[in-house]
Amino acid sequence: MIRSLLSGDTPRSLPLALILGGILLCLALAPFLFPGVRTVDTAARICIFIVLVASYDLLLGYGGIVSFAHTMFFGIGAYGVALTSTHMGRGFDAIAIGALAGAGLAAALALLIGLFSLRVRAIFFAMITLAVASAVAVLVSQLSGLTGGEDGLTFKTPRELGPAFKFGKEAFDGRLFGVKLNGKLLAYYFVFTGAALLFLAMLRVVNSPFGRVLQAIRENDFRSESIGYRVVYYRVAATCLSAAIAALAGSLYAVWLRYVGPDTVLSMEIMIDILLMVVIGGMGTLYGAMIGATLFVLAQNYLQNLMGAASHLVEDLPLLPELLSADRWLLWLGVLFVLSVYFFPTGIVGRLREKA
Amino acid sequence: MSAAPEHAPTMARLSLSDRLAPHMPVLLVPLLALAGFVAIMNPASWLTLTVSGLAMGMMIFIMASGLTLVFGLMDVINFGHGAFVSVGAFVGISVLMLLGHMTSAPSLILNLAAVLLAVIGAMLATGAMGWAFEKIIVAPVYGHHLKQILVTMGGLIVVEQLIIVLWGPEEIYFNRPEALKGAITFAGAAIEKYRLVAVAVGLAVFAAMRWVLRGTKIGLIVRAGVENGEMVQALGYRLKLIFVGVFIAGSALAGLGGVMWALYQEVITAHMGNHAMILIFIVVIIGGLGSVEGCFIGALLVGLMQNYIAFLEPKAALISNIALMVTILMWRPMGMIPVVKAK
Numbered sequence: 001m002i003r004s005l006l007s008g009d010t011p012r013s014l015p016l017a018l019i020l021g022g023i024l025l026c027l028a029l030a031p032f033l034f035p036g037v038r039t040v041d042t043a044a045r046i047c048i049f050i051v052l053v054a055s056y057d058l059l060l061g062y063g064g065i066v067s068f069a070h071t072m073f074f075g076i077g078a079y080g081v082a083l084t085s086t087h088m089g090r091g092f093d094a095i096a097i098g099a100l101a102g103a104g105l106a107a108a109l110a111l112l113i114g115l116f117s118l119r120v121r122a123i124f125f126a127m128i129t130l131a132v133a134s135a136v137a138v139l140v141s142q143l144s145g146l147t148g149g150e151d152g153l154t155f156k157t158p159r160e161l162g163p164a165f166k167f168g169k170e171a172f173d174g175r176l177f178g179v180k181l182n183g184k185l186l187a188y189y190f191v192f193t194g195a196a197l198l199f200l201a202m203l204r205v206v207n208s209p210f211g212r213v214l215q216a217i218r219e220n221d222f223r224s225e226s227i228g229y230r231v232v233y234y235r236v237a238a239t240c241l242s243a244a245i246a247a248l249a250g251s252l253y254a255v256w257l258r259y260v261g262p263d264t265v266l267s268m269e270i271m272i273d274i275l276l277m278v279v280i281g282g283m284g285t286l287y288g289a290m291i292g293a294t295l296f297v298l299a300q301n302y303l304q305n306l307m308g309a310a311s312h313l314v315e316d317l318p319l320l321p322e323l324l325s326a327d328r329w330l331l332w333l334g335v336l337f338v339l340s341v342y343f344f345p346t347g348i349v350g351r352l353r354e355k356a
Numbered sequence: 357m358s359a360a361p362e363h364a365p366t367m368a369r370l371s372l373s374d375r376l377a378p379h380m381p382v383l384l385v386p387l388l389a390l391a392g393f394v395a396i397m398n399p400a401s402w403l404t405l406t407v408s409g410l411a412m413g414m415m416i417f418i419m420a421s422g423l424t425l426v427f428g429l430m431d432v433i434n435f436g437h438g439a440f441v442s443v444g445a446f447v448g449i450s451v452l453m454l455l456g457h458m459t460s461a462p463s464l465i466l467n468l469a470a471v472l473l474a475v476i477g478a479m480l481a482t483g484a485m486g487w488a489f490e491k492i493i494v495a496p497v498y499g500h501h502l503k504q505i506l507v508t509m510g511g512l513i514v515v516e517q518l519i520i521v522l523w524g525p526e527e528i529y530f531n532r533p534e535a536l537k538g539a540i541t542f543a544g545a546a547i548e549k550y551r552l553v554a555v556a557v558g559l560a561v562f563a564a565m566r567w568v569l570r571g572t573k574i575g576l577i578v579r580a581g582v583e584n585g586e587m588v589q590a591l592g593y594r595l596k597l598i599f600v601g602v603f604i605a606g607s608a609l610a611g612l613g614g615v616m617w618a619l620y621q622e623v624i625t626a627h628m629g630n631h632a633m634i635l636i637f638i639v640v641i642i643g644g645l646g647s648v649e650g651c652f653i654g655a656l657l658v659g660l661m662q663n664y665i666a667f668l669e670p671k672a673a674l675i676s677n678i679a680l681m682v683t684i685l686m687w688r689p690m691g692m693i694p695v696v697k698a699k
Contacts, residue, residue: 060502066505066506119689120685120689120690122501123501126435127637127640127641128641128681130633130634130637131634131637131677131681132678134631134634134674135634135675135678138674142671272509275506327520327525328517328520328521330517331513331514331517331518331521333513334510334511334513334514334517335510335514337510338493338514341503342497342507
């Protein structure tokens, strides 16, 4: 049962299985294990980033294509939900239409970019996506009439997903294990279920014949072409699929935050975060996305405090406090990133699987 | 014996379009300028915009030329190239600020000397950094595009953050040297002096580069290396050494471009290199990766296009470059002047 749910791609390593199980358990029971606004918010962010990073891994780890437009697709999904919810009024129909429209638009855009660049050289793709993504980010902040510009859009999700909605008054007295039964809890499980379904769907894709061909192309595109696979078609299809899933992750994020803005969904920083998560977790294994996203989001929320404390400790020394201040954590991540590409190209998951 | 077959060779002249086709990329620049003239319908504004477009194009060319050569020679794609632009700008402007007494004096000689010192400082710094970057970041990942992109991107992040550590996170505003401020009026059009300087420097760099590549032995080896690296190595030249040299030269040029870009904008931020990278990539793609001439033409096209569109329809300025890239890739998928690899 679990095997077929995971499409036959089990962790294949006991420590890895334990870590993944732990993450899954913590996320599934997050509102009950760690009640508190900030912790539940962190858990929801982890769920969404797992999907986003896994969809990027589909492209980078399985397809061997580097894209810098993944936040653009993420943003398209988020803005899709925000726009439909603003103009159609709150409701699940608005969310569904927004998410589908966002995913469709993202896939269409990916198709266009892919056809232009991938038919020549895979390396063009990285550069063109960088250019297109930055142009779109500028466009979104300029079209303030439609997108709210730099301020972004705040909108309403269905009443059932808001904290004002309470349920289970008669049966449980409105509480379960001391946790208030309200719409925020439902919203969390909406995000969690959506993320889990998308993740399982991606596992299915990478373990299908299609996924096999992608990996073959990553290893040796010339040879795959000679065997008779149309390399361009497969690469473009992977790009579109990954874009659509990233857009759906963006829709989940918009539903959770009830807000979208260029800085939260479109910025280049998020793109760099995604890259780090994929590489640190392990390219070419969707489980790597799970570990990478969890570690990274936790570090983002809690490690910065630690660095601030360390910076205070060395206050009297020259330059060191600057290097250790919480704002400079990207510096250390960059160093970590370069080192991990050199020394652990397979990431945490790859290392654990080697040992097994 | 049968009669010789009827043979009537046609001696038609090549049609005009056939004869123009090889020169089409070069002709695109005046064509675009002409199209801009028709669209703007005001000679004075057109002249101002054209000069500023050319100035911008020259600066982008200086920044992009190193990237395209490095790719052509060793198949190395350096996403961290923008870091050299930022570092060049910061070092150069710091030197300029130190020489405040020279830049504020209303003497052209003193001002130019200060700028020259700043440029030398910036180029030395970025050249040295290029050498270190090649040794530490790029050398371990030869022949592996995916890792190159990731690692050089990581290097870019680290350098950007180090700039913030050293110079602080705020934008730095400064003034151009006295003699480069202001504009001259020519045929009713106001042309900023600095832009003329930028055009002159850009042309000089292009001419020097062409002379090195076409007129010297080093250039011959570099060009041969771009075409067929293995053969050059087999003939006994240490291509690796040449490559390091080209990398350092390209980084130093990026530093020069950074100083010029900073003087153009009169403000520097740690992320300016990253922003410049977007234009640089568009330019090297439409020019044909590895081709210096293509890069030059591409840079001029992008500069002109950006300025014309910003005047006609400000909101479409950034999109216009993407549109230009798409059009050119539809016409020539490998870029305007594709590099022929003998393999």
